[in-house]
Amino acid sequence: MSESVNKAMPSASIKKRQRVNVGIRSVLLHVAVIAVLIALYFVLPEYHSGNLARILVLAIFAMGYNVLFGYTGLLSLGHALFFASGMYGFGLAIQFLDVTASVAIVTGLLSAVAVSTIIGFLALRTTGVAFMIVTLMFAQAGYLTILLFGDYTRGDEGFVIQRADRILFGFDLTQPANRFFCALILFAICLFFVAWLVHSRFGKTLVGIRENEERAEMLGYDIQRHKLIAVIISGTLSGAAGAAYALLFGYAGASFAAVQYSILPLLYVLLGGAGTTIGPLIGTLFMFYLIDYTSEFSSRYLPSDFSSAYMLIAGVALIVLTLYAPQGFAGLLRRKVKWLP
């Protein structure tokens, strides 16, 4: 016995060194991503650096989606509900409870935790296609509920969050620079959290569940518990993005709860690469500009009735990705760079 262990030792120590390298590389990669984002802010013209804050917030949404879709293998069609929980948990608290922004962020996060716990608890009784339809239906019910209580939520029209309420720890977030760095800090927190999560025992078990649920169960893992926690983490990250959106851009509206906002994170993640830490950012960046150019084009040449025309691009992108590149950009990159987290 001891002899065989000794024989295995050299290879184990080599592997250990490799593993440490992977850990360092992964940290370096994520630090580099943040550094590039900071550089971009100073290099890019004002219009694009303004967009960057919005992209970062949407990328947090996509990262949240990715925890469930990319790492756990659960395809939800109802993440707009979690985004909206954070957004309205934040916005309604400011509007009606007269609290400060930092308190409202907490209420936003708490409402996302509560909603994702309930939805997770119910929806996880189903699998596969039924799970997709159930999440879609709950999100639709949530969207309609926002419309139903239009007296408070102002429905599709939404409401503006006043400048006075958008001050966080003394920083006025209506200032572009403050807004960008606030978005960046939030993004960085979420990015490092997700990178840590997927490297942890829990994250690796999620991948095991994605790959072979039955086998994971027979290794003694409580599948339902893992999935529920994954839904809650995913929903809370999405809710954080929703609250951040309301805080940074001063607006909450029912359109963020509509079905398009459940489809968009799926699209971002598919495009960027499901089950990779940087995929969601890449996907959001590309899709944002694709949609931005289309809307600019359509608003210049088409009447305002055609404002949803960008969804045509989204539709084409969905079909093309499903057909030809189900792994997305980062997935293709991973074929060359195996250690990509």
Add this chain to the structure above:
Amino acid sequence: MDFGPYLFAASLEGAITAAVLALTAVGLSLVFGVMRVVNVAHGEFYMLGAVLAWWITSMIAGHPALGFWVAIVVAPLIVGALAMLCDRFILNKINYDPERTIVATIGLLYVIQQSTLMTFGPEARPVEAPFNERIALPWLEPTNAGLQVIWPTGLSTTSYKLFVIAAAVTILLILWLVMTRTRIGLIMRATQLDQEMAQAHGIDVNKVYALVFGLGAALAALGAVLVVPIQQAYYLMGSDPLLLSFIVVIIGGLGSVLGTVVAAVLIGMTDGIVSVFFTPTLAKILATLLVAFVLIFKPNGLFGKRRE
């Protein structure tokens, strides 16, 4: 109007909703039953049927009825052919993988919807009914002298509305005969039961799938052509039928055609009555929650049998 005649009028309207819904939902159910595919773009095929009906009737000069009769044949055929192309070049390419199919049909939904917006425009456009005589309806009123036939003012329907109900029933009957009595129906059912076995018996499963997907879409389009003289064609008109079809198919038991028809009648008939008591938004919230909870707690539908 008294409550009795009012309820009668409401259930007649409900019967029209039920008839069109049954056609649309059976299309969705057939596709799910045979191919195990959830077609999220189903509502858009419905919408295309209505838009094509407008397009065809506005192209054909002469008697308005002529355009309609051409439309009711041609529009479903075009939609069915388009759906077969989608099957061939999209669904077949991803091997009908359930999750990827849903993602792809969501893409299809937006492509069809937005392309229609760009070509057809954002307006709602009417289609003239081929015939539309007003028919007053009688009501039996209990009086001192026993039951008496009265003709309450406002209690009426049109010949076209009655035609819609009759046409839908006829089409469903034909479909039932095709499914149970013909070779093609047998092939479809064999494929539904066991795809690999069907393939082993020399059935070209790819062809059957294309045909079923086309047929499902054509049924939705047919429902839309029937309803468009009552409702007008509009590029966003596909979302409500999609939701209602989902409800019907899920409550009726996924893939069960008979369950689907029963559920369609039930939902269609109650739709009008429910909206009397609730705001439309609240009614929709309840409907979506109903779908979710049926899937969670009774995954084989309210009438479905338990499968081991």
Add this chain to the structure above:
Amino acid sequence: MSLVSTHGLSKQYSGLKAVNHVDFELPKGQVRALIGPNGAGKTTFVGMLSGRIKSTSGSVIFKGRDITAYPAHKRMAMGMAYTFQITSVFADLSVEENIALAARRVVKGSSNVNSKVAEVLNKVYLSERYDQIAGDLSYGHQRLLEIGMGLVQSPELFILDEPTQGLSATEIEGFIELVGVLSESTTILLIEHNMDVVMKTAHYITVLNFGETLAEGTPAEIRANPSVQTAYLGAS
């Protein structure tokens, strides 16, 4: 005291009695083979032991506790391990990660996991292939990988459902050797069709036929049992 026992354990599939009232005792440290013709209910029986299949009636006692109502993962966490009849590995993950997934539930700390994984990889002859994708392995190697996944959990009861199916003659030799080593530290329940493997590894044999216990005894007793010969051995 027995490690695992069942009392009147039964499974009924809409009228069909797959397993009928089986009383079963497996003492600690034994290598037990479960044999019987196809459709005798062997896989259903171990499925009910491991919790993959819900029993219709009867009870399962493991380490003195009634675990009949426990879900599978809880039973595994109590010290069982299970390998599937049809090989079930994490096909898109590396060999090393497959074993590590099994190890992480039992062993805490990444350096402990790594050394445990290396140890087990060596035992199941897969050290050289640690970075290969599991799905790319040959069938025999996948079976070994699955045994490794059970092994790394240091189970008290190791259930193997037809582990030698599809293995080459040399791989079977290796497996028999492996069971010999394993039996020093764990109790093994083995469903097996290959009589050579059964006779070489098992201390004791239970024969199932039509969902019921037909006979129990040492390999020599079973070989000599006339009703077993007619039901099973004679047929092959």
